[in-house]
Amino acid sequence: MxxxxxxxxxxxxxxxxxxxxxxxxxxxxxxxxxxxxxxxxxxxxxxxxxxxxxxxxxxxxxxxxxxxxxxxxxxxxxYYEARVDNGVVSSExxxxxxxxxxxxxxxxxxxxxxxxxxxxxxxxxxxxxxxxxxxxxxxxxLRINDQLLRSLKNMYPWTAAKIDKIDKDGDSTKKVSYEIDPSNDQNTSVVDEQYSDHGKMSHLTFELPFKEKKHVSTPSHITVKLYSEGGHRIILNEDDFGHVDDFENFLIYLIEALFGTVNNEE
Incomplete structure:
Protein backbone atom coordinates (compact mmCIF):
# COMPACT_ATOMS: atom_id res chain seq x y z
CA MET A 1 0.00 0.00 0.00
CA TYR A 79 21.65 2.87 22.70
CA TYR A 80 24.46 1.84 25.05
CA GLU A 81 27.00 -0.29 23.20
CA ALA A 82 29.64 -2.42 24.91
CA ARG A 83 33.21 -1.41 24.04
CA VAL A 84 36.61 -2.80 24.99
CA ASP A 85 39.66 -0.54 25.33
CA ASN A 86 42.92 -2.10 26.63
CA GLY A 87 40.95 -4.85 28.29
CA VAL A 88 38.57 -2.45 30.00
CA VAL A 89 34.92 -3.06 29.11
CA SER A 90 32.67 -0.02 29.16
CA SER A 91 29.36 1.24 27.79
CA GLU A 92 29.17 4.00 25.23
CA LEU A 142 -4.18 19.47 1.50
CA ARG A 143 -6.45 19.09 4.50
CA ILE A 144 -8.69 16.07 4.45
CA ASN A 145 -11.54 17.45 6.50
CA ASP A 146 -15.24 16.84 7.00
CA GLN A 147 -16.24 19.19 4.19
CA LEU A 148 -13.97 17.59 1.57
CA LEU A 149 -14.96 14.05 2.55
CA ARG A 150 -18.66 14.83 2.36
CA SER A 151 -18.25 16.46 -1.04
CA LEU A 152 -16.45 13.39 -2.40
CA LYS A 153 -19.05 11.11 -0.82
CA ASN A 154 -21.75 12.93 -2.78
CA MET A 155 -19.78 12.84 -6.04
CA TYR A 156 -18.47 9.27 -6.26
CA PRO A 157 -19.47 5.71 -5.32
CA TRP A 158 -18.22 4.99 -1.81
CA THR A 159 -17.79 1.85 0.27
CA ALA A 160 -16.63 2.86 3.77
CA ALA A 161 -16.72 5.82 6.12
CA LYS A 162 -15.96 6.87 9.69
CA ILE A 163 -17.82 9.48 11.73
CA ASP A 164 -16.22 11.08 14.80
CA LYS A 165 -17.50 13.52 17.42
CA ILE A 166 -21.06 12.26 17.18
CA ASP A 167 -23.53 14.38 19.10
CA LYS A 168 -27.03 12.95 18.90
CA ASP A 169 -29.80 13.30 21.45
CA GLY A 170 -30.62 10.03 23.18
CA ASP A 171 -27.54 8.27 21.81
CA SER A 172 -24.21 7.83 23.62
CA THR A 173 -22.32 6.77 20.47
CA LYS A 174 -19.28 9.01 19.90
CA LYS A 175 -17.77 7.50 16.77
CA VAL A 176 -18.63 4.79 14.28
CA SER A 177 -16.90 3.11 11.33
CA TYR A 178 -18.95 1.27 8.72
CA GLU A 179 -18.78 -0.35 5.31
CA ILE A 180 -21.50 -0.82 2.73
CA ASP A 181 -22.13 -3.29 -0.08
CA PRO A 182 -21.81 -1.22 -3.28
CA SER A 183 -23.64 -3.89 -5.28
CA ASN A 184 -26.76 -3.51 -3.12
CA ASP A 185 -28.56 -0.57 -4.71
CA GLN A 186 -31.93 -1.55 -3.22
CA ASN A 187 -31.11 -0.67 0.37
CA THR A 188 -29.38 2.26 2.04
CA SER A 189 -27.02 2.20 5.01
CA VAL A 190 -29.02 2.58 8.22
CA VAL A 191 -25.86 3.56 10.12
CA ASP A 192 -25.06 6.27 7.59
CA GLU A 193 -28.60 7.63 7.79
CA GLN A 194 -28.53 7.67 11.58
CA TYR A 195 -25.12 9.27 12.15
CA SER A 196 -23.85 11.02 9.03
CA ASP A 197 -25.45 14.36 9.92
CA HIS A 198 -24.52 14.22 13.61
CA GLY A 199 -20.72 14.19 13.57
CA LYS A 200 -17.52 14.89 11.67
CA MET A 201 -16.46 12.57 8.87
CA SER A 202 -12.82 11.53 9.29
CA HIS A 203 -12.46 8.71 6.73
CA LEU A 204 -13.87 7.82 3.35
CA THR A 205 -13.18 5.02 0.90
CA PHE A 206 -14.46 5.82 -2.57
CA GLU A 207 -14.07 4.74 -6.18
CA LEU A 208 -12.56 7.30 -8.55
CA PRO A 209 -13.17 6.62 -12.27
CA PHE A 210 -9.95 6.53 -14.28
CA LYS A 211 -10.74 6.82 -17.98
CA GLU A 212 -7.18 7.87 -18.76
CA LYS A 213 -5.65 4.46 -18.07
CA LYS A 214 -3.26 3.14 -20.72
CA HIS A 215 -3.08 -0.54 -19.79
CA VAL A 216 -5.96 -3.00 -20.06
CA SER A 217 -5.15 -4.65 -16.71
CA THR A 218 -5.69 -1.37 -14.83
CA PRO A 219 -9.31 -1.16 -13.64
CA SER A 220 -11.55 1.69 -14.76
CA HIS A 221 -12.29 2.62 -11.12
CA ILE A 222 -9.55 2.98 -8.49
CA THR A 223 -10.15 2.61 -4.75
CA VAL A 224 -8.98 5.67 -2.81
CA LYS A 225 -8.85 5.83 0.99
CA LEU A 226 -8.68 9.21 2.71
CA TYR A 227 -8.00 9.78 6.41
CA SER A 228 -8.02 13.06 8.31
CA GLU A 229 -5.99 11.45 11.11
CA GLY A 230 -2.34 10.54 10.66
CA GLY A 231 -1.45 13.78 8.90
CA HIS A 232 -4.16 13.82 6.19
CA ARG A 233 -3.18 10.50 4.63
CA ILE A 234 -4.28 8.98 1.33
CA ILE A 235 -3.88 5.25 0.72
CA LEU A 236 -3.68 3.53 -2.67
CA ASN A 237 -2.94 -0.06 -3.59
CA GLU A 238 -0.25 0.01 -6.27
CA ASP A 239 -1.08 -3.60 -7.15
CA ASP A 240 -4.37 -2.33 -8.59
CA PHE A 241 -2.49 -0.82 -11.51
CA GLY A 242 -1.34 -2.73 -14.56
CA HIS A 243 1.73 -0.58 -15.07
CA VAL A 244 3.74 2.02 -13.17
CA ASP A 245 2.85 4.62 -15.81
CA ASP A 246 -0.83 4.20 -15.00
CA PHE A 247 -0.07 4.61 -11.29
CA GLU A 248 1.92 7.81 -11.81
CA ASN A 249 -0.67 9.22 -14.19
CA PHE A 250 -3.41 8.41 -11.71
CA LEU A 251 -1.60 10.40 -9.03
CA ILE A 252 -1.81 13.48 -11.26
CA TYR A 253 -5.44 12.70 -12.04
CA LEU A 254 -6.19 12.25 -8.33
CA ILE A 255 -4.69 15.52 -7.14
CA GLU A 256 -6.48 17.43 -9.89
CA ALA A 257 -9.76 15.82 -8.79
CA LEU A 258 -9.14 16.60 -5.12
CA PHE A 259 -8.08 20.21 -5.66
CA GLY A 260 -10.96 20.67 -8.10
CA THR A 261 -13.33 19.55 -5.34
CA VAL A 262 -11.69 21.88 -2.82
CA ASN A 263 -11.93 24.83 -5.22
CA ASN A 264 -15.62 24.13 -5.85
CA GLU A 265 -16.23 24.29 -2.10
CA GLU A 266 -14.75 27.77 -1.80
Missing amino acids: ASLFIFTLSTLNQADMFLSKADGKFDINKFRTLLESRAYLIDKGRVKGEGFSNIEIKKFNDFSFLKAISSAQSSLGY RVHHEYYTKSNIIVTENSQLIIKFDWTAEEISRTRVKTLLESLGLKLNP
Missing part, protein backbone atom coordinates in the same frame (compact mmCIF):
# COMPACT_ATOMS: atom_id res chain seq x y z
CA ALA A 2 1.25 3.47 -0.86
CA SER A 3 0.79 6.34 1.59
CA LEU A 4 0.40 9.78 0.04
CA PHE A 5 0.61 13.26 1.53
CA ILE A 6 -0.38 16.12 -0.75
CA PHE A 7 0.69 19.77 -0.57
CA THR A 8 0.49 23.00 -2.51
CA LEU A 9 3.73 24.89 -3.08
CA SER A 10 4.49 28.54 -2.51
CA THR A 11 7.68 30.33 -3.53
CA LEU A 12 6.80 33.56 -1.75
CA ASN A 13 9.88 33.34 0.46
CA GLN A 14 12.22 33.18 -2.54
CA ALA A 15 13.54 36.65 -3.22
CA ASP A 16 13.84 36.28 -7.00
CA MET A 17 10.87 33.90 -7.44
CA PHE A 18 13.08 31.86 -9.77
CA LEU A 19 10.82 28.82 -9.60
CA SER A 20 7.79 30.73 -10.87
CA LYS A 21 7.24 31.32 -14.58
CA ALA A 22 5.71 34.49 -16.01
CA ASP A 23 2.44 32.62 -16.55
CA GLY A 24 2.34 31.61 -12.87
CA LYS A 25 3.28 27.97 -13.54
CA PHE A 26 5.85 26.23 -11.38
CA ASP A 27 9.11 25.88 -13.31
CA ILE A 28 9.84 22.19 -12.92
CA ASN A 29 12.86 22.37 -15.22
CA LYS A 30 14.62 24.83 -12.89
CA PHE A 31 13.43 22.79 -9.94
CA ARG A 32 15.07 19.74 -11.48
CA THR A 33 18.39 21.60 -11.64
CA LEU A 34 17.98 22.59 -8.01
CA LEU A 35 17.32 18.98 -6.94
CA GLU A 36 20.31 17.75 -8.93
CA SER A 37 22.53 20.12 -6.94
CA ARG A 38 21.30 18.42 -3.76
CA ALA A 39 22.05 14.80 -4.67
CA TYR A 40 22.53 12.48 -1.69
CA LEU A 41 25.73 10.54 -1.02
CA ILE A 42 26.05 6.79 -1.59
CA ASP A 43 28.62 4.61 0.18
CA LYS A 44 28.93 0.94 -0.83
CA GLY A 45 25.33 0.84 -1.98
CA ARG A 46 23.94 2.57 1.12
CA VAL A 47 22.51 6.06 1.17
CA LYS A 48 24.58 8.20 3.53
CA GLY A 49 22.97 11.60 3.33
CA GLU A 50 19.87 13.61 2.64
CA GLY A 51 19.03 14.72 -0.86
CA PHE A 52 17.51 13.61 -4.15
CA SER A 53 18.14 11.26 -7.07
CA ASN A 54 16.44 9.61 -10.08
CA ILE A 55 15.00 12.94 -11.15
CA GLU A 56 12.82 12.77 -14.24
CA ILE A 57 10.28 14.98 -16.02
CA LYS A 58 7.28 13.23 -17.57
CA LYS A 59 4.02 14.16 -19.29
CA PHE A 60 0.42 13.13 -18.79
CA ASN A 61 -2.01 14.48 -21.41
CA ASP A 62 0.43 17.31 -22.23
CA PHE A 63 0.66 18.08 -18.51
CA SER A 64 4.25 18.05 -17.23
CA PHE A 65 5.32 16.78 -13.83
CA LEU A 66 8.59 15.97 -12.09
CA LYS A 67 9.27 12.77 -10.19
CA ALA A 68 12.25 12.07 -7.94
CA ILE A 69 13.45 9.99 -5.02
CA SER A 70 14.18 11.73 -1.74
CA SER A 71 16.35 10.54 1.14
CA ALA A 72 15.71 11.87 4.64
CA GLN A 73 17.39 11.13 7.94
CA SER A 74 15.57 9.06 10.55
CA SER A 75 16.67 7.94 14.00
CA LEU A 76 16.49 4.74 16.02
CA GLY A 77 17.42 6.69 19.14
CA TYR A 78 20.33 6.23 21.53
CA ARG A 93 26.02 5.95 24.40
CA VAL A 94 25.68 5.87 20.60
CA HIS A 95 23.12 7.55 18.36
CA HIS A 96 21.83 5.23 15.63
CA GLU A 97 20.54 6.87 12.48
CA TYR A 98 19.53 5.74 9.03
CA TYR A 99 18.07 7.22 5.83
CA THR A 100 14.56 6.60 4.57
CA LYS A 101 13.41 6.69 0.96
CA SER A 102 10.34 8.48 -0.31
CA ASN A 103 9.09 9.50 -3.73
CA ILE A 104 8.08 13.01 -4.64
CA ILE A 105 6.02 14.29 -7.56
CA VAL A 106 5.73 17.99 -8.39
CA THR A 107 3.35 19.42 -10.98
CA GLU A 108 3.30 22.62 -13.02
CA ASN A 109 0.30 23.68 -10.94
CA SER A 110 2.46 23.91 -7.79
CA GLN A 111 1.15 20.67 -6.31
CA LEU A 112 3.39 18.16 -4.58
CA ILE A 113 2.97 14.55 -3.48
CA ILE A 114 5.19 12.81 -0.95
CA LYS A 115 4.75 9.05 -1.34
CA PHE A 116 5.92 6.28 1.01
CA ASP A 117 5.93 2.62 0.07
CA TRP A 118 5.72 1.37 3.67
CA THR A 119 3.94 2.72 6.74
CA ALA A 120 7.16 2.53 8.74
CA GLU A 121 8.78 5.00 6.33
CA GLU A 122 6.25 7.69 7.23
CA ILE A 123 8.33 8.47 10.32
CA SER A 124 10.46 10.68 8.05
CA ARG A 125 7.51 12.67 6.65
CA THR A 126 8.26 15.80 8.66
CA ARG A 127 11.94 15.55 7.78
CA VAL A 128 11.16 15.26 4.04
CA LYS A 129 8.95 18.34 4.30
CA THR A 130 11.75 20.23 6.07
CA LEU A 131 14.23 19.14 3.40
CA LEU A 132 12.00 20.46 0.62
CA GLU A 133 11.35 23.70 2.46
CA SER A 134 15.11 24.18 2.82
CA LEU A 135 15.09 24.69 -0.96
CA GLY A 136 13.05 27.85 -0.45
CA LEU A 137 9.55 26.40 -0.76
CA LYS A 138 6.62 26.59 1.59
CA LEU A 139 4.46 23.46 1.72
CA ASN A 140 0.79 23.81 2.63
CA PRO A 141 -0.97 20.46 3.22
Whole structure:
Protein backbone atom coordinates (compact mmCIF):
# COMPACT_ATOMS: atom_id res chain seq x y z
CA MET A 1 0.00 0.00 0.00
CA ALA A 2 1.25 3.47 -0.86
CA SER A 3 0.79 6.34 1.59
CA LEU A 4 0.40 9.78 0.04
CA PHE A 5 0.61 13.26 1.53
CA ILE A 6 -0.38 16.12 -0.75
CA PHE A 7 0.69 19.77 -0.57
CA THR A 8 0.49 23.00 -2.51
CA LEU A 9 3.73 24.89 -3.08
CA SER A 10 4.49 28.54 -2.51
CA THR A 11 7.68 30.33 -3.53
CA LEU A 12 6.80 33.56 -1.75
CA ASN A 13 9.88 33.34 0.46
CA GLN A 14 12.22 33.18 -2.54
CA ALA A 15 13.54 36.65 -3.22
CA ASP A 16 13.84 36.28 -7.00
CA MET A 17 10.87 33.90 -7.44
CA PHE A 18 13.08 31.86 -9.77
CA LEU A 19 10.82 28.82 -9.60
CA SER A 20 7.79 30.73 -10.87
CA LYS A 21 7.24 31.32 -14.58
CA ALA A 22 5.71 34.49 -16.01
CA ASP A 23 2.44 32.62 -16.55
CA GLY A 24 2.34 31.61 -12.87
CA LYS A 25 3.28 27.97 -13.54
CA PHE A 26 5.85 26.23 -11.38
CA ASP A 27 9.11 25.88 -13.31
CA ILE A 28 9.84 22.19 -12.92
CA ASN A 29 12.86 22.37 -15.22
CA LYS A 30 14.62 24.83 -12.89
CA PHE A 31 13.43 22.79 -9.94
CA ARG A 32 15.07 19.74 -11.48
CA THR A 33 18.39 21.60 -11.64
CA LEU A 34 17.98 22.59 -8.01
CA LEU A 35 17.32 18.98 -6.94
CA GLU A 36 20.31 17.75 -8.93
CA SER A 37 22.53 20.12 -6.94
CA ARG A 38 21.30 18.42 -3.76
CA ALA A 39 22.05 14.80 -4.67
CA TYR A 40 22.53 12.48 -1.69
CA LEU A 41 25.73 10.54 -1.02
CA ILE A 42 26.05 6.79 -1.59
CA ASP A 43 28.62 4.61 0.18
CA LYS A 44 28.93 0.94 -0.83
CA GLY A 45 25.33 0.84 -1.98
CA ARG A 46 23.94 2.57 1.12
CA VAL A 47 22.51 6.06 1.17
CA LYS A 48 24.58 8.20 3.53
CA GLY A 49 22.97 11.60 3.33
CA GLU A 50 19.87 13.61 2.64
CA GLY A 51 19.03 14.72 -0.86
CA PHE A 52 17.51 13.61 -4.15
CA SER A 53 18.14 11.26 -7.07
CA ASN A 54 16.44 9.61 -10.08
CA ILE A 55 15.00 12.94 -11.15
CA GLU A 56 12.82 12.77 -14.24
CA ILE A 57 10.28 14.98 -16.02
CA LYS A 58 7.28 13.23 -17.57
CA LYS A 59 4.02 14.16 -19.29
CA PHE A 60 0.42 13.13 -18.79
CA ASN A 61 -2.01 14.48 -21.41
CA ASP A 62 0.43 17.31 -22.23
CA PHE A 63 0.66 18.08 -18.51
CA SER A 64 4.25 18.05 -17.23
CA PHE A 65 5.32 16.78 -13.83
CA LEU A 66 8.59 15.97 -12.09
CA LYS A 67 9.27 12.77 -10.19
CA ALA A 68 12.25 12.07 -7.94
CA ILE A 69 13.45 9.99 -5.02
CA SER A 70 14.18 11.73 -1.74
CA SER A 71 16.35 10.54 1.14
CA ALA A 72 15.71 11.87 4.64
CA GLN A 73 17.39 11.13 7.94
CA SER A 74 15.57 9.06 10.55
CA SER A 75 16.67 7.94 14.00
CA LEU A 76 16.49 4.74 16.02
CA GLY A 77 17.42 6.69 19.14
CA TYR A 78 20.33 6.23 21.53
CA TYR A 79 21.65 2.87 22.70
CA TYR A 80 24.46 1.84 25.05
CA GLU A 81 27.00 -0.29 23.20
CA ALA A 82 29.64 -2.42 24.91
CA ARG A 83 33.21 -1.41 24.04
CA VAL A 84 36.61 -2.80 24.99
CA ASP A 85 39.66 -0.54 25.33
CA ASN A 86 42.92 -2.10 26.63
CA GLY A 87 40.95 -4.85 28.29
CA VAL A 88 38.57 -2.45 30.00
CA VAL A 89 34.92 -3.06 29.11
CA SER A 90 32.67 -0.02 29.16
CA SER A 91 29.36 1.24 27.79
CA GLU A 92 29.17 4.00 25.23
CA ARG A 93 26.02 5.95 24.40
CA VAL A 94 25.68 5.87 20.60
CA HIS A 95 23.12 7.55 18.36
CA HIS A 96 21.83 5.23 15.63
CA GLU A 97 20.54 6.87 12.48
CA TYR A 98 19.53 5.74 9.03
CA TYR A 99 18.07 7.22 5.83
CA THR A 100 14.56 6.60 4.57
CA LYS A 101 13.41 6.69 0.96
CA SER A 102 10.34 8.48 -0.31
CA ASN A 103 9.09 9.50 -3.73
CA ILE A 104 8.08 13.01 -4.64
CA ILE A 105 6.02 14.29 -7.56
CA VAL A 106 5.73 17.99 -8.39
CA THR A 107 3.35 19.42 -10.98
CA GLU A 108 3.30 22.62 -13.02
CA ASN A 109 0.30 23.68 -10.94
CA SER A 110 2.46 23.91 -7.79
CA GLN A 111 1.15 20.67 -6.31
CA LEU A 112 3.39 18.16 -4.58
CA ILE A 113 2.97 14.55 -3.48
CA ILE A 114 5.19 12.81 -0.95
CA LYS A 115 4.75 9.05 -1.34
CA PHE A 116 5.92 6.28 1.01
CA ASP A 117 5.93 2.62 0.07
CA TRP A 118 5.72 1.37 3.67
CA THR A 119 3.94 2.72 6.74
CA ALA A 120 7.16 2.53 8.74
CA GLU A 121 8.78 5.00 6.33
CA GLU A 122 6.25 7.69 7.23
CA ILE A 123 8.33 8.47 10.32
CA SER A 124 10.46 10.68 8.05
CA ARG A 125 7.51 12.67 6.65
CA THR A 126 8.26 15.80 8.66
CA ARG A 127 11.94 15.55 7.78
CA VAL A 128 11.16 15.26 4.04
CA LYS A 129 8.95 18.34 4.30
CA THR A 130 11.75 20.23 6.07
CA LEU A 131 14.23 19.14 3.40
CA LEU A 132 12.00 20.46 0.62
CA GLU A 133 11.35 23.70 2.46
CA SER A 134 15.11 24.18 2.82
CA LEU A 135 15.09 24.69 -0.96
CA GLY A 136 13.05 27.85 -0.45
CA LEU A 137 9.55 26.40 -0.76
CA LYS A 138 6.62 26.59 1.59
CA LEU A 139 4.46 23.46 1.72
CA ASN A 140 0.79 23.81 2.63
CA PRO A 141 -0.97 20.46 3.22
CA LEU A 142 -4.18 19.47 1.50
CA ARG A 143 -6.45 19.09 4.50
CA ILE A 144 -8.69 16.07 4.45
CA ASN A 145 -11.54 17.45 6.50
CA ASP A 146 -15.24 16.84 7.00
CA GLN A 147 -16.24 19.19 4.19
CA LEU A 148 -13.97 17.59 1.57
CA LEU A 149 -14.96 14.05 2.55
CA ARG A 150 -18.66 14.83 2.36
CA SER A 151 -18.25 16.46 -1.04
CA LEU A 152 -16.45 13.39 -2.40
CA LYS A 153 -19.05 11.11 -0.82
CA ASN A 154 -21.75 12.93 -2.78
CA MET A 155 -19.78 12.84 -6.04
CA TYR A 156 -18.47 9.27 -6.26
CA PRO A 157 -19.47 5.71 -5.32
CA TRP A 158 -18.22 4.99 -1.81
CA THR A 159 -17.79 1.85 0.27
CA ALA A 160 -16.63 2.86 3.77
CA ALA A 161 -16.72 5.82 6.12
CA LYS A 162 -15.96 6.87 9.69
CA ILE A 163 -17.82 9.48 11.73
CA ASP A 164 -16.22 11.08 14.80
CA LYS A 165 -17.50 13.52 17.42
CA ILE A 166 -21.06 12.26 17.18
CA ASP A 167 -23.53 14.38 19.10
CA LYS A 168 -27.03 12.95 18.90
CA ASP A 169 -29.80 13.30 21.45
CA GLY A 170 -30.62 10.03 23.18
CA ASP A 171 -27.54 8.27 21.81
CA SER A 172 -24.21 7.83 23.62
CA THR A 173 -22.32 6.77 20.47
CA LYS A 174 -19.28 9.01 19.90
CA LYS A 175 -17.77 7.50 16.77
CA VAL A 176 -18.63 4.79 14.28
CA SER A 177 -16.90 3.11 11.33
CA TYR A 178 -18.95 1.27 8.72
CA GLU A 179 -18.78 -0.35 5.31
CA ILE A 180 -21.50 -0.82 2.73
CA ASP A 181 -22.13 -3.29 -0.08
CA PRO A 182 -21.81 -1.22 -3.28
CA SER A 183 -23.64 -3.89 -5.28
CA ASN A 184 -26.76 -3.51 -3.12
CA ASP A 185 -28.56 -0.57 -4.71
CA GLN A 186 -31.93 -1.55 -3.22
CA ASN A 187 -31.11 -0.67 0.37
CA THR A 188 -29.38 2.26 2.04
CA SER A 189 -27.02 2.20 5.01
CA VAL A 190 -29.02 2.58 8.22
CA VAL A 191 -25.86 3.56 10.12
CA ASP A 192 -25.06 6.27 7.59
CA GLU A 193 -28.60 7.63 7.79
CA GLN A 194 -28.53 7.67 11.58
CA TYR A 195 -25.12 9.27 12.15
CA SER A 196 -23.85 11.02 9.03
CA ASP A 197 -25.45 14.36 9.92
CA HIS A 198 -24.52 14.22 13.61
CA GLY A 199 -20.72 14.19 13.57
CA LYS A 200 -17.52 14.89 11.67
CA MET A 201 -16.46 12.57 8.87
CA SER A 202 -12.82 11.53 9.29
CA HIS A 203 -12.46 8.71 6.73
CA LEU A 204 -13.87 7.82 3.35
CA THR A 205 -13.18 5.02 0.90
CA PHE A 206 -14.46 5.82 -2.57
CA GLU A 207 -14.07 4.74 -6.18
CA LEU A 208 -12.56 7.30 -8.55
CA PRO A 209 -13.17 6.62 -12.27
CA PHE A 210 -9.95 6.53 -14.28
CA LYS A 211 -10.74 6.82 -17.98
CA GLU A 212 -7.18 7.87 -18.76
CA LYS A 213 -5.65 4.46 -18.07
CA LYS A 214 -3.26 3.14 -20.72
CA HIS A 215 -3.08 -0.54 -19.79
CA VAL A 216 -5.96 -3.00 -20.06
CA SER A 217 -5.15 -4.65 -16.71
CA THR A 218 -5.69 -1.37 -14.83
CA PRO A 219 -9.31 -1.16 -13.64
CA SER A 220 -11.55 1.69 -14.76
CA HIS A 221 -12.29 2.62 -11.12
CA ILE A 222 -9.55 2.98 -8.49
CA THR A 223 -10.15 2.61 -4.75
CA VAL A 224 -8.98 5.67 -2.81
CA LYS A 225 -8.85 5.83 0.99
CA LEU A 226 -8.68 9.21 2.71
CA TYR A 227 -8.00 9.78 6.41
CA SER A 228 -8.02 13.06 8.31
CA GLU A 229 -5.99 11.45 11.11
CA GLY A 230 -2.34 10.54 10.66
CA GLY A 231 -1.45 13.78 8.90
CA HIS A 232 -4.16 13.82 6.19
CA ARG A 233 -3.18 10.50 4.63
CA ILE A 234 -4.28 8.98 1.33
CA ILE A 235 -3.88 5.25 0.72
CA LEU A 236 -3.68 3.53 -2.67
CA ASN A 237 -2.94 -0.06 -3.59
CA GLU A 238 -0.25 0.01 -6.27
CA ASP A 239 -1.08 -3.60 -7.15
CA ASP A 240 -4.37 -2.33 -8.59
CA PHE A 241 -2.49 -0.82 -11.51
CA GLY A 242 -1.34 -2.73 -14.56
CA HIS A 243 1.73 -0.58 -15.07
CA VAL A 244 3.74 2.02 -13.17
CA ASP A 245 2.85 4.62 -15.81
CA ASP A 246 -0.83 4.20 -15.00
CA PHE A 247 -0.07 4.61 -11.29
CA GLU A 248 1.92 7.81 -11.81
CA ASN A 249 -0.67 9.22 -14.19
CA PHE A 250 -3.41 8.41 -11.71
CA LEU A 251 -1.60 10.40 -9.03
CA ILE A 252 -1.81 13.48 -11.26
CA TYR A 253 -5.44 12.70 -12.04
CA LEU A 254 -6.19 12.25 -8.33
CA ILE A 255 -4.69 15.52 -7.14
CA GLU A 256 -6.48 17.43 -9.89
CA ALA A 257 -9.76 15.82 -8.79
CA LEU A 258 -9.14 16.60 -5.12
CA PHE A 259 -8.08 20.21 -5.66
CA GLY A 260 -10.96 20.67 -8.10
CA THR A 261 -13.33 19.55 -5.34
CA VAL A 262 -11.69 21.88 -2.82
CA ASN A 263 -11.93 24.83 -5.22
CA ASN A 264 -15.62 24.13 -5.85
CA GLU A 265 -16.23 24.29 -2.10
CA GLU A 266 -14.75 27.77 -1.80
